[in-house]
Amino acid sequence: MIEIVTADIVKSAVRAALGAPSGSVLLDEAYLALALRRLAGFLCPGSPRTLVRAMVNSHRGLVDDLVGFAERVEEVLDTLVAIGDLLEVRDVALEDDEVKGTWLVAAPPAFVARESGSAFILGISADEQTPLPDEMRARVMADRTLRVIETQGDEDLSAILRELGLRELSAEGWLRTPRRSDAATLLAGFDSRLAACARSGEVPDIQVLDGSKNTRSYRRRWTGPGRLTGNFVVRRPQTYGADLWGYAELREGSAQKLLDLPMTGDRWRGCDAAWRIQMAIDALAGRPQEYRLVEAEAGSRFDLFSPIPSWARRRLAVIGREVEPENCLMSFLVTTAEVEAEEAFLKDQLYLSRATA
Structure with a gap:
């Protein structure tokens, strides 16, 4: 018997196969993270564009706006790199030794224990996006892009995960942040390094993050050099x-000097350094990027309008x-006891200011 299969039937079946919550046909952030991890298990090492292209091609006929879908996939892929499921490898030599690329590799299976006793699951294996026995895998909860296992009873969850072969990452190492620096000092350091660079000559297809534009619209801030x-x-x-x-x-839209990010020896990604530089530029120009603090039932919600570095x-x-x-780019729910410390962190490390409206 021939049966017509609708897009919703396909979406529901794929969500079930990936272990996404049932009863929905949404291609939401949790689903995109699950699907990207599965693809990465097969395709990595490879370029980010390869993963995005594979995701888009495999969803033709399931989404109406492929361009918008590709943008969402790119955002979730960036998040998987930020939390440590995928690792960036820079300056990969390809067939032409003169051509270098940035590739993604699947991080080895690992976990980070939380003070509550629960654990974040990180990494990808070729066979399973969550490399755990069936019984333990059934306990994994998808919290947007994160995977969390809650402890049960008086079990030692960390010991169990270590016995299953997952590498334990210390919370201190996973949450390591750059040395604290005020905006003026940070920017002066990069300005000095840029001034020491040789002339770059023409840089084709360059895009500029224009700080004079609306700080709440990150995508619209990108422009040509003009x-x-x-x-x-x-x-x-x-x-x-x-x-x-x-x-x-830049001088009249023409590149004079160029400092590549990340700098040699820097453990952070190029975008992490770039976003923090832009935050410093905006703060020193008197138009700091903003966060919104909203009271919530379990504490307060921090709403952010522009990307933040992976460590933040x-x-x-x-x-x-x-x-x-x-109505923002990303949000985090923080308990009342932690709000003051996290506001200080956003102001001291990212030079953000609380929105007044």
Whole structure:
């Protein structure tokens, strides 16, 4: 018997196969994270574009707006890198030794224990996106892009996970942050390094993060160089892999000098350094990027309007919990006891200011 299969039937079946919550046909963030981990198990090592393209192609006929879907996939993929499920490998030599790319590799299975006794599950294996026995895998809960196992009774969850072969990562190491620096000192350091660079010559297809535009609309801040003059966060495409990030001196829209990000020896990603530089630029220009603090039943919700470095996102996800954003880019629910400390963290490390409206 031939039966017509609708898009909703396919979505429901795929969600069930990936272990996503049943009863829904939404291609939400939790589903995208599950699907990307599964693809990464087969396709990595590979470029970010390869994963995004594979996701988009496999969902043709299931989504109406492929461009918007690709943007959502890119955002979730960036989150998986930020939390440590995927690792960036820079300067990968391909067939042409002169051409370098940025590839993604699957992080080995690991976990981070929380003070509550629960644990974050990280990493990917080729066979299973969550490399655990069936009984333990059934206990894994998808909290948006994060995977969490709650402790049961008086069990030693960390010992159990270690016996199953998962590597334990210390919370201190996983949540390590850069050395504290005020905005002026941070920017002066990068300006000095940029000034010491040789002339770059023409940089094709460069995109500029223009701080003079609305700080609550991250995507609309990206623009061509036009006739801009000054030092700017920039990015540019490369033949293989993700876009390259940098800090550039422009004169009438023409690149004079270019400092590649991340710098040699820096453990953070290029985008992490670039986003923090832009936060410092905005703060020193008197238009700091903002966060919104909203009272919630279990504490307060921090709403953010622009991307934040991976180390900041991990901290907020561990101390609080990432929740569905409301008219913003990302949101974190933090208990009342932790709100003051996290506000200080956002102001001291990311130079953010609480929105007044």
